[in-house]
Each structure stands twice: as structure tokens, then as C-alpha cells.
Amino acid sequence: xxxxxxxxxxxxxxxxxxxxxxxxxxxxxxxxxxxxxxxxxxxxxxxxxxxxxxxxxxxxxxxxxxxxxxxxxxxxxxxxxxxxxxxxxxxxxxxxxxxxxxxxxxxxxxxxxxxxxxxxxxxxxxxxxxxxxxxxxxxxxxxxxxxxxxxxxxxxxxxxxxxxxxxxxxxxxxxxxxxxxxxxxxxxxxxxxxxxxxxxxxxxxxxxxxxxxxxxxxxxxxxxxxxxxxxxxxxxxxxxxxxxxxxxxxxxxxxxxxxxxxxxxxxxxxxxxxxxxxxxxxxxxxxxxxxxxxxxxxxxxxxx
Amino acid sequence: xxxxxxxxxxxxxxxxxxxxxxxxxxxxxxxxxxxxxxxxxxxxxxxxxxxxxxxxxxxxxxxxxxxxxxxxxxxxxxxxxxxxxxxxxxxxxxxxxxxxxxxxxxxxxxxxxxxxxxxxxxxxxxxxxxxxxxxxxxxxxxxxxxxxxxxxxxxxxxxxxxxxxxxxxxxxxxxxxxxxxxxxxxxxxxxxxxxxxxxxxxxxxxxxxxxxxxxxxxxxxxxxxxxxxxxxxxxxxxxxxxxxxxxxxxxxxxxxxxxxxxxxxxxxxxxxxxxxxxx
Numbered sequence: 308x309x310x311x312x313x314x315x316x317x318x319x320x321x322x323x324x325x326x327x328x329x330x331x332x333x334x335x336x337x338x339x340x341x342x343x344x345x346x347x348x349x350x351x352x353x354x355x356x357x358x359x360x361x362x363x364x365x366x367x368x369x370x371x372x373x374x375x376x377x378x379x380x381x382x383x384x385x386x387x388x389x390x391x392x393x394x395x396x397x398x399x400x401x402x403x404x405x406x407x408x409x410x411x412x413x414x415x416x417x418x419x420x421x422x423x424x425x426x427x428x429x430x431x432x433x434x435x436x437x438x439x440x441x442x443x444x445x446x447x448x449x450x451x452x453x454x455x456x457x458x459x460x461x462x463x464x465x466x467x468x469x470x471x472x473x474x475x476x477x478x479x480x481x482x483x484x485x486x487x488x489x490x491x492x493x494x495x496x497x498x499x500x501x502x503x504x505x506x507x508x509x510x511x512x513x514x515x516x517x518x519x520x521x522x523x524x525x526x527x528x529x530x531x532x533x534x535x536x537x538x539x540x541x542x543x544x545x546x547x548x549x550x551x552x553x554x555x556x557x558x559x560x561x562x563x564x565x566x567x568x569x570x571x572x573x574x575x576x577x578x579x580x581x582x583x584x585x586x587x588x589x590x591x592x593x594x595x596x597x598x599x600x601x602x603x604x605x606x607x608x609x610x611x
Numbered sequence: 612x613x614x615x616x617x618x619x620x621x622x623x624x625x626x627x628x629x630x631x632x633x634x635x636x637x638x639x640x641x642x643x644x645x646x647x648x649x650x651x652x653x654x655x656x657x658x659x660x661x662x663x664x665x666x667x668x669x670x671x672x673x674x675x676x677x678x679x680x681x682x683x684x685x686x687x688x689x690x691x692x693x694x695x696x697x698x699x700x701x702x703x704x705x706x707x708x709x710x711x712x713x714x715x716x717x718x719x720x721x722x723x724x725x726x727x728x729x730x731x732x733x734x735x736x737x738x739x740x741x742x743x744x745x746x747x748x749x750x751x752x753x754x755x756x757x758x759x760x761x762x763x764x765x766x767x768x769x770x771x772x773x774x775x776x777x778x779x780x781x782x783x784x785x786x787x788x789x790x791x792x793x794x795x796x797x798x799x800x801x802x803x804x805x806x807x808x809x810x811x812x813x814x815x816x817x818x819x820x821x822x823x824x825x826x827x828x829x830x831x832x833x834x835x836x837x838x839x840x841x842x843x844x845x846x847x848x849x850x851x852x853x854x855x856x857x858x859x860x861x862x863x864x865x866x867x868x869x870x871x872x873x874x875x876x877x878x879x880x881x882x883x884x885x886x887x888x889x890x
Contacts, residue, residue: 332709339704340715342697346760347718350753351725354733361736414629417622421615431626433868438633440814441860444837445853449636452643452653459639459654490632522618543724551726554821558841571728575825580736587729598724607720 355591362584371580379585389570389586393593396566399481399556400549403488407545408538410489411496415537416530418497419504432501439494447487447558454478454486479561487559488549495544503537504530539605543598550594567593637857644850652847663851676836676852682747683833687817689748690755694763694812695805701760702767703793723761727821730754735825750826758822759815763808770804803874810867814860 337344365374383389414435422428438446453459454477461473476482507530515525553568567590574583643650647658667676705712734754738745745751778800782792798805820834827835833856840849 332707333711336704336707336709336712339700340712343701343719343760343764344715346697346753346756347715347722350730350734350757351718351722354730354737355725357737357740358729358733361740410629413622413625417626421619421622434630435633437861437864438637440810440818440864441637441857442818442834442837442853444818444820444834444841445640445857446637448837448841448849448853449640452639453636455653457653462654490636493629493633522616547724547726551728551821553728554838568726568728571732575728575732580732583732584736587726587732590726591729594724594726595721598720 358584358587361581362588364581364584366579366581369578379581380589382582383585383589392565392567392570395564396550396568399485399488399552399566400546402485403492403549404542404545406485406489407493407496408542410493411500411541412534412538414493414497415500415504415534416526418501419507420530435497436494443491444554444558446491447555450483450487450490450559451478454483479559479563481560481564483559484556484564487555488552491555492545492548495548496538496541499540499544500534500537503534507533536605539601540607543601546597546601547594550597551590640850641854641857644847644854646847646850650847652845652850663847664855666846666848667851667855675831676833679831679833679836680856682830683817686747686752686755686832687813689752690759690816691809691812693752693756694759695809697756697760698763698767698808699798699801699805701764702771703797705764705768706771719761719764722757723765725757727758728824730757730822731825734822738826745826745828747823747827747830747832751823751828751832754822754826755816755819758819759812762811762815766804766808766811767801770801774800799878803871803878806867806871806874810864813863813867817860817863 361371362379363375363377365372365376365378418428418431418435422431451458455461456473456475456478458477460477461470464470465473511529511533512525515529520528550566551568552566553572556564556566556569557572567586571583571586571590574580574586643652643654643656644663645659645661646656646663647660648662650657705716731754734750735745738750743750774797778796779792782796787795818834819832820838823832823835831839837849837852837856840852
């Protein structure tokens, strides 16, 4: 974002006209932003406030009652299930992050530094992003013929003689969950990393080569550090998407594994809104803390 | 040209594997949706037929597929138009810093990273506690905007970060009013990016699931309908539906990309180097 008041004519205005101009700017800015502000107020801020309020309410089997009690939080932190489920959530996030980072970085590196014409770069990049614009649910369903008991993976492994009978842990397992996450979210790593890589000044790489660095040294000492902002943005996307997920875990684990999102959606299904709200607030705080830590390493506004 | 290093071929192999990983499963269910009448959810194919597609058009044993498709399509268009308009206004306004713009920026980021189920739960609670009924065109529409607007705005930020301000200054020096500057200078230059924002707006809405789950009310959108089917339909009719929606998405993507290409060409043909900084 450029700083305000960069135009040369401004220094001529001093004192109160300058202030007026600034007020005018703020007014115009807020007028332009009012639709955005209204949407976010109505469908982001108010719902969060609502969840916070309801997390202190009481629930019976049939209804929820306004109150101010800590019992939902007491129950949440008193139950050993909570800790297992949070641990699971972090486990999914960490493994998925590692896999998407390695794959995403490699793909982005290939597109940015090994493809020589811009037309091909754009074409191949689009080929990577098209699945992002199709349905996630369909993309999850499409793993069934691969991973099922009589699926392609099992038949192939049997015909190659690797295994004697079908393995059961391919579909409906943690393995399937993480595979689906990687399948769905690697694009979120490829796009920002590719974006930062394309902005690296190529003369830096030539300079490194002239100074005697080999390919790996260039990758490690020049490209990787310069790509950090893109990696951070990709990390924010992947980590938050995985931590907030409830549908991939449910579908791909065949309801055998749980993460925090599923804990919330189970409570919702049982109409236990106060309890769901308390869990949701804890999840939101956890995600925001993680993002807060990640944002210390990158200025998003500068990197777009 | 210098010869390709060995790493090029290794990485090309990796890239091809990645594409197979991305597209393989979708192509597989594409093939399996032509499964014969007695075929199951996995290979082998028991004949080739259009049976499951016909099934999709004829009987409606569960739910209302075509109704949900219509709703998703209309909702997608609503979200698309709103996303484009609000994002452009936001992008223009955010070029200057003013009191409060920082807070709004962090709200946009929050909207992007917040677990979707919180939006679903929060909007659902808000409507039920105030006595309103949730409906896909009100609560569902708003909930989806919290997902599409951040993407639209991030694209607009990226566009305006690369925007050469001297074009606007030139227009102003020639006596254009602020509105004329936007209408005849800024909008034509950013037009191809707007097509991108529209594509995001439509497809993200059309495929949205988590934020719509508790906010769509009694009339399902298509992703909700498909999700419902996964729990009680165990025949290739699921694949047939998946193939149809994916083909529909691909057509939409194709149309948008073609539009972007045409508008880029037209801009290039107009003979200026305007917007060169955009790429």
C-alpha cells in the first residue's frame, strides 16, 4: 500500500484544509467500504459475538437457556476426549503441512525456474489450479474407487505381489484423511509460493552462480529464503483449512477419527449449541494464536 | 539455449505425477459413471452404459437434485455479482490508509481463516435466536460472502499493488472527474482481473459446503444434496452426478478463461501498454 499524501500538490495545503482533506479521505473510504463492512459486521462479527454469548448458556435436551455459566468450558477442559481430539487436529495439520509444503514448493520451483516461456508457465499453472474451482466433496468421493477394499490400489498391489490380501487401512483411516487433505489443499501452497518465486530477481541467481554456487546451494541459500513470505501465506491457508475442517475427517475416516471440527458438528447434530459454541470459541482462539505466530514472519499486505 | 540440466527431467517426472494425483481420481469416477447397469462403485466395469445418467434424470428417490442445482446456480450468480462489486469498491478504497482501514483489513483476514463451521453455527444461531428463518438466499448468501469476499479483495489488492498510478494522474490532468477516471481508465485496465474475481465468486459459492450447512434452511444447495447422497446412495449414480457437476464447473471455468483471454487480447489490440504491470 502506498502512503497517503504522496502527490506533489499536497504540501501547498496546510493547517485546517489539510485536516479537512484527511477527513474527506476517511469519509470517502468508509463510503466505498460500507458494503464490505456491513457484510462482515452482519455475517462475521455478530455470529462470533453470538457464539461467545451462547457458549455461556445452559442446555437441556430440547432447548437452550440464556445464562452465564462456565459449565460448558468446565466440561470441555475436564474431558480427556478434548485433549485427544485437539492433539489429533494438530497432528493432521502438521503432517498435511509438511506434505503440501514439499509438494507445493517442488511444483512451484519447477514452474518458476524450469519452464522457460511465459505461455507455458501460465498454461501449466492453470492446469494446477483448475481442480481448486471444482467441488471438494466430489474430489473426496473420487478416492473411493482407488482406496476401497476392492479398489484400484489394492488390486494393483495384489497383482504386483506386494500383498496377499487387500489391506483395510487405505479407505476410512487417518491415512485416507491426510491423503484427501493433501489432495485438496496443495494448491494453496503452490499458488503463493509460485507468486513469490516469480518476483525473485533473476540476476540474484546469476550472481550466485557466478560466485560459484551449485544448484543446491542456490536453492538453499538464495531461493528458499526469498520464498519465505509465499511459504508463510501457503502455511496459513493449509493450517487453518485443516484445523477448521470437519467434513473431510468425517468422510475419509468413515467416522472413525475425530478432530475439533467434528466435535463441534456432533454437538450441533445433538442440538447442544452451548457446548458446540464453547468448543468453537476454543478452536477459534487456537487458530488465531497459530495465525498470530505465523503473521510475525510475514507482512501479508506487502506480499500480494 | 543452454541444454536442460538433469534436474529438469526429474522435476518434469514429479510434475506429471502431481498432475496424475490431482486429476486421476476425478477421471476415474468419470469413467466409472459409465458403468453398466449391474456395475458397482469400483472396477471392473460391467459393460458401458448411460444407465446411471438416465437414472439421474428419471427417478428422484432421494432429494431434489435439479432443484438444488437451480438454487446453487442462482446463488452462485448472486454471490458472484456481489463479490465483484464489493471487491472493486474495497480495492479502490484500500489504496489509501485512513482511520479504521487497518481493523477492516484484519477482519478480512479473520473472515478467510476462521473455521467455516463457526460461520455456519454463528449465523444459524443468530437467525434462530432473532426468530428469523434461515434460507439459502439470505443467511446462506451472507455466509458464503464471508468466504468469497476475502478472495476477491486479496486479488484486488494484488492488482492495485501493481497498478501504475500515472494513468490516473494523466486522466486527472486532462480534466477527468473521479468517476470518469474510474469508468474510462481504471476499470478497463483491471477488467481481466475482474473476470478472475467473478470466477472465484461463482465457483467458490457453487461448491461451498461448510458455511452453507446450517444456513441454507430447508432447501438444499447442490453440494449439500450431494453430501446427503453420500450417506445413503451406494450406486454409481453418485459418480454420474459428480461427473455432471464437474463437467459443469469445467465449462464455467472454460468460459471465464476464454473471456479473460479475449479481454486481454482486446486490451493489447487497443495499442497501449496500459496494464503491462498487471501480469
